[in-house]
Structure formats: structure tokens, C-alpha cells
Amino acid sequence: xxxxxxxxxxxxxxxxxxxxxxxxxxxxxxxxxxxxxxxxxxxxxxxxxxxxxxxxxxxxxxxxxxxxxxxxxxxxxxxxxxxxxxxxxxxxxxxxxxxxxxxxxxxxxxxxxxxxxxxxxxxxxxxxxxxxxxxxxxxxxxxxxxxxxxxxxxxxxxxxxxxxxxxxxxxxxxxxxxxxxxxxxxxxxxxxxxxxxxxxxxxxxxxxxxxxxxxxxxxxxxxxxxxxxxxxxxxxxxxxxxxxxxxxxxxxxxxxxxxxxxxxxxxxxxxxxxxxxxxxxxxxxxxxxxxxxxxxxxxxxxxxxxxxxxxxxxxxxxxxxxxxxxxxxxxxxxxxxxxxxxxxxxxxxxxxxxxxxxxxxxxxxxxxxxxxxxxxxxxxxxxxxxxxxxxxx
Numbered sequence: 001x002x003x004x005x006x007x008x009x010x011x012x013x014x015x016x017x018x019x020x021x022x023x024x025x026x027x028x029x030x031x032x033x034x035x036x037x038x039x040x041x042x043x044x045x046x047x048x049x050x051x052x053x054x055x056x057x058x059x060x061x062x063x064x065x066x067x068x069x070x071x072x073x074x075x076x077x078x079x080x081x082x083x084x085x086x087x088x089x090x091x092x093x094x095x096x097x098x099x100x101x102x103x104x105x106x107x108x109x110x111x112x113x114x115x116x117x118x119x120x121x122x123x124x125x126x127x128x129x130x131x132x133x134x135x136x137x138x139x140x141x142x143x144x145x146x147x148x149x150x151x152x153x154x155x156x157x158x159x160x161x162x163x164x165x166x167x168x169x170x171x172x173x174x175x176x177x178x179x180x181x182x183x184x185x186x187x188x189x190x191x192x193x194x195x196x197x198x199x200x201x202x203x204x205x206x207x208x209x210x211x212x213x214x215x216x217x218x219x220x221x222x223x224x225x226x227x228x229x230x231x232x233x234x235x236x237x238x239x240x241x242x243x244x245x246x247x248x249x250x251x252x253x254x255x256x257x258x259x260x261x262x263x264x265x266x267x268x269x270x271x272x273x274x275x276x277x278x279x280x281x282x283x284x285x286x287x288x289x290x291x292x293x294x295x296x297x298x299x300x301x302x303x304x305x306x307x308x309x310x311x312x313x314x315x316x317x318x319x320x321x322x323x324x325x326x327x328x329x330x331x332x333x334x335x336x337x338x339x340x341x342x343x344x345x346x347x348x349x350x351x352x353x354x355x356x357x358x359x360x361x362x363x364x365x366x367x368x369x370x371x372x373x374x375x376x377x378x379x380x381x382x383x384x385x386x387x388x389x390x391x392x393x
Contacts, residue, residue, distance in 0.1 A: 001354050001373060004053065004342065004366045007043035009034040018084035018135070018261040022346060023364035031086070037342050037366055037386075038079035040268055045366075053368065057340075065339035065371030068388040071318060078320035079268045080342050080386045083131065084261040087223045090278035091140070091232060093291045094127035096251035100271055103286075118281045122270040128317040129266035130248040132324070132384070133241035133300075134346060137260030140216075140236040141298035142253050146173050149235045155210035156197040163190055173235065174293040180231045181275060181284045187228040194231065195221045212238060219258070220277065229276020237298040244324065245300030248315045252292035263346065263384050267319035307333060309377075321389040325350070325377060332377040334369070334385055338392035341369040341385055348381025 008019065014033025020026065023035065036043045039054035046052055053076070057064060061074035068077065095103060103121035112119050131137065143149075146167035153164065163179060163186070166172030180187050198214035205211055216238055220230045236254060239247060241262070249255050256277060273287045274280055303311030303324040309332040311324045325332055327350050334341070334352075343352060344366040352359045352367060354375045359367055361383070369375055377383075 001352060001356055001359055001370075001375070002047050002368045003359065004037060004045040004047065004368050006035045006037040006045045006366065008032055009036065009043065013085050013087040013089055015084040015086040015261070019082055022082060024362070032084065034084075034264075035082040036079060037081065037344060038268060039076040040079050040270075042270065045368075047368070060370075063340050063368075063370035065388065065392060067390045067392040068339055068371075071390045072388070075268065076340065077268050077318075077388050078386055079266055080344060080384070081264040081266075082261070082344075082346075083257070083264045085257050085259050087259070088220060088277050089257045090272075090280065091229055091254060091256045091275040093252050093254050093273045093275065093287060094129070094249070094269075095121070095271055095273065095290055097126040099251065099290055100124050100126050100269070103271075118283075120271070120273065120281075120283055120286055125267055125269035125271065126251055126319070127267050127269040127271050128248070128250055128315070128319065129264060130246050130313060130315060130320075130322060131241075131257065131262045131264045132246040132313065132322065133243050133260060133262045135243060135261045137241040137262050138258040139239055139241070139247060140233055140254075140256040140258065141239055141247050141249065142237050142255070143173055143235055143293065143295045144237050144297075145295045146235070152210055152213045153194070153234065155205070155207055156194060156201055156214060163187070173295065174288065176235070177232055177291075177293070178284065178288055180228055181282070181287075183228070187231065188226055191221075191226075191228055191230050194234070224277050227277060232276055239298045239300060241300040244302055246303075246313050247298060247300055248313070248317070250292075252290055254291050263322075263344070265320045265322050265386055267317070306335070310335065315389070318389045321387050323385040325383045325385060327377060327379045327381050327383075329378065329380055334375045334377060336385070336387040336392065337374050338371055339387040339390075340371045341387040343367050343369055343375075343377075343383060343385050345381055345383040347383075348379065350377050350379040350381045350383055352377050
């Protein structure tokens, strides 16, 4: 059991105070967007003596656990984060493993530098992910039924019939998204009209569903004025997570986090296919080749209780699994003993007990738990336990 210190990422969309509050440090006026815990080579966590976790695991691969090593080699396959957004993140999707392997190989063969701004596949891994809300958390996730989108948009007034008409066709959603992201100046004019109608509706309209769409349009315009992808965002499901709820994102699911603070876990990858609400490089064709255009609802889910004080968030992703811990002076038996794990405390104080000694963890502190360490937790507080998602049996 070794204490971990993560690394902060200062992206423009981050909040200035939420992550410092969790880490019990003074805000410095800059946006603290993410706090990374893991062994990603871009920003590995460090051990008490300053050793980066990726270097430590390279010399102690047995700490990952046999099942993880069999599936992923001598590499920690997940990355745990605290994420806090005051502004919308980009609309994006992530590739499957097969897509990532093919895309990475193709860009290597084409001689595109790994750090080039127009590089899409920066490694050959997929990037499924999950976000668990610590505060109320707003997100866009997948597409709603196109006919429902037409009804909501018509509630704002008279949108451009020609541009949105394909939404009534079987494959119309993909056509509309491709048109919106094409860069045609006409699209911006349509978005301007929708935003103007949204402002009016927020002053006069009463239908709550239409008001929700109008709020999304106005909020995104304030952060990204003139961005045509706002119209894509209005075709997506908007979901509000309450603390403890999660959404998880499979390959190809278009999504964007809008605001709030949460614990995020993902495969240890840097592959992002962007579709809008960003100044970074966007390859519309590649995005649409990988994006899932099948409408489906997005609903927040709570952890399933599996033992006193321990709940698991179920996903089918082999790269990661996440548990939520609630300590109330009971003894909590931590699962996944045969896998390497990261324990993060997000509220109160928990004490981790194992054969090598005890470790008192206050809010914002974390530890690396090697495979084979049988660990129990006591105290009053909340936290999260992350491991590989493979079955150690």
C-alpha cells in the first residue's frame, strides 16, 4: 500500500475551486479541470519518494495482478480522474479497440507525428469511460429519437425545414449531423436563428422540455458563439446526474460534459474523435465513420449494493471497474484483491488496513493497492475503488 499524488490538468473549461476543495488546497485562480490518478505516461501519479507510478509498475509488474497482465500486459489499463467543469467540453466520441489499432497503424504509416495537432489516434487503445457525479452533473450523451428532436425544435419556432427535413428519414440523423458539421455558412445562420428563438422562448415559453432545449442552446452559444455544432448538441440527450449516479460511454457514443464535478474512470488511452465545441482539430469524416448514430436514451444509474458499504457500477468494459465506498465506522472489505487497485477518498476520512500497516486517508488522498493485498477500510467517509475490469478467476 503506497500513497499516491496525482497530477492536475489546467484546461480552460475547468472550474477554479471544486478540485482544490477536494484536495484541500488553496485555489490559485486558474481552472483546475482534472486530477489524474494512474500511470498514463503523459501525467503519471507519483509515489512518496517521487517515483512515477508507470516506472514503478515497469519494475514491479506483479503488482498489477495475473489476470490484468494476461489481458493487457505490464501496463495499468485504467486511468482514474476527478473532473470538474464550469464550461462545456467538446462533443466527442472514442474508438473501439479494433478501430484504434487500425487508425493508429494507418497514421504511423502515413508519418503523422504523435504530437501533431491533426493526429487523431495517439495510441492503439480504445477509450471507454464512465463519469460518477459528486455534484449535480449535466451531460450530453447519445442521440434522442429524431422525431422528438423535430418536435422540440419546432416548439422554438420555424427552424430551417430543408436542413432538418432528413430527420424524418430512416438514416436522416447521420445526414443532418454531416451537413451541420460541414462548415457551410448557412448552418451558422440556422444556429443563430435557433439561439435567438431560444432566448425568446426562455422569456415567454412554458413547455419544460422545450425550455430545456432552449437553455442548452443559449448556454452553448455563450461559451462557443457561432459554433455550428451547437445544432448537433440539440439533437442529443441531455441528462442531469445527481450525486452517486453514473453514465458510461461505449465506443462511438457521441457525448459532451456540460458542467459539474465527478469521478471519471476510463481506459488508459488518449484517443479522442472531436465533433465540435472546441478549437482543436476536427476530422468530420473520421468522426462519422466511428460514431454511433442509432438513437437511444441516456439514463443515470446508481451503484449496485454488493456488501456493507460497498456498491459496484456495472459495465462490460474489461479495462476498468469502479466501486463506491460509504464508511460509517463499519469494516468494509475491499473487493478485487487479486488485482492492482487505486483507492481515492472524496469525503470525510477512511483508514485502510492491510498486512503492511494502516494508512489514514482524508478527503482528496489516494493510495495504490498492489495485487494480493487484502485490505479493509474503516472510518466515516466516502470514496472510490478502481481496478481492471477483468475477472481474476
